[in-house]
Amino acid sequence: MDFTGRVLAWYQRHGRHDLPWQVPDPYLRWLAEIMLQQTTVTAARPYFERFRARFPTLETLAQAPLDDVLALWSGLGYYARARNLHASARLVMDRHQGRFPQTLPELLALPGIGLSTAGAILAFAFGIPASILDANVRRVLSRYHGITDRDAKATRRLWEHARAYTPTHDVADYTQAIMDLGALVCRKAPQCSICPLVSACSFKGEEPPPARRARPERSVVMALIYQANAGLLLLRRPASGVWGGLWSLPECPTLPDLTPYLASLGFEAAPGAPGAVLRHVFTHFALSITPVPVLLTNIGTCASENRDMMWYQRCAAEPGMPAPVRRLVNQFLETT
Ligand code: SF4
Structure with missing residues (x-):
């Protein structure tokens, strides 16, 4: 045969x-x-x-x-x-x-x-x-x-x-x-x-080890911007890229960047203490995410919802979020 x-x-x-x-x-x-x-x-x-x-x-x-x-x-x-x-x-x-x-x-x-x-x-x-x-x-x-x-x-x-x-x-x-x-x-x-x-079959029980590529490490700070009456701020990511089109947390490269970044979004609030780093491994790189809570007393008029911005509450239908972001969001909302 x-x-x-x-x-x-x-x-x-x-x-x-x-x-x-x-x-x-x-x-x-x-x-x-x-x-x-x-x-x-x-x-x-x-x-x-x-x-x-x-x-x-x-x-x-x-x-x-x-x-x-x-x-x-x-x-x-x-x-x-x-x-x-x-x-x-x-x-x-x-x-x-x-x-x-x-x-x-x-x-x-x-x-x-x-x-x-x-x-x-x-x-x-x-x-x-x-x-x-x-x-x-x-x-x-x-x-x-x-x-x-x-x-x-x-x-x-x-x-x-x-x-x-x-x-x-x-x-x-x-x-x-x-x-x-x-x-x-x-x-x-x-x-x-x-x-x-x-x-x-020609297989002799040995194979060359797969070529090991060093996986680059990247890091990012994600802000959990929350207001009790509104919810948690989510932003839609650009259409292309690894999480293209998904809803995610506002982010900036490092902790010192966070306060000016918040100001650029129109928030004057001070960031809270950073939470435990969450590491997520992609095929081509590993991402370390530092979550930082930012509790607001008033969202004002600078952050009203639009096509690319939403205030997410737990009772709402869950939008499409990357798995590690969803984990951070759920953990945060469960304890807030
Ligand atoms: S390596 Fe073993 S399992 Fe794979 S095709 Fe050959 S005989 Fe079959």
Whole structure:
């Protein structure tokens, strides 16, 4: 039996057949594929269920305000995915009359969809033979073929193998199968004794250690500006960037910057004592956040709500906030 046949036979007995997105609905398959970028099945599943309940169709997602989408995505990270999801839903409604496109060029023209995600959508939603090379598949093929480099040439070779193994029939099953094999068997610590590919695999039990990148450290001061009758001040972040479009706390680089920063916002209040530093690790850097309470007696007229500023109270619907900010906000409001 060849590579593809072995993987398909293994899948029938050991693969995953009951994932909530294993349904013949291009919209839900696309939603799942975007969530599964850089996220495990376990982490993505509850978010998928919440999105499906709140936005059951492409149209409902396209019509929703971006704020609602970001709020529901809050905690899943990589928020550009949520912004792209929302933008793509609107584009599909406008350009394709609400029908999900079925060609590679059309899919690649949508924000947030790369070659592997497009391949997965074509295979899963439409049964069109198209290949994927996500992290799990990459690990299986690299080990099977003994490809240890991680450069562009190695990636081209892996794509060639991925395309060669993709069948013209049962493509949805094969795509799920090769993903599952990477996620369940050919894991970081591979379980070669139960792998259907073991007899021909080049893996020798050793791999070059992943190149360690020093993760830059950044720090920021976040102000918890609070007034009992109004709530906690939140500002909307600029549309681009790691937390683009989310609601966050007002921030400045260092503690000495805080008083002039508050004055620039129109507040004369003195900052309180800094709280415990909260460290949040991103893929490319680590952020240390120093929270500082700023209790106001009167917000005056300088800080009325607008599109990019709100006074948040606990009873209000929670806006989309980055996970560490939400933690600081909830901790603060619980003790204030
Ligand atoms: S034999 Fe081991 S290393 Fe090779 S594909 Fe299977 S699990 Fe991965």
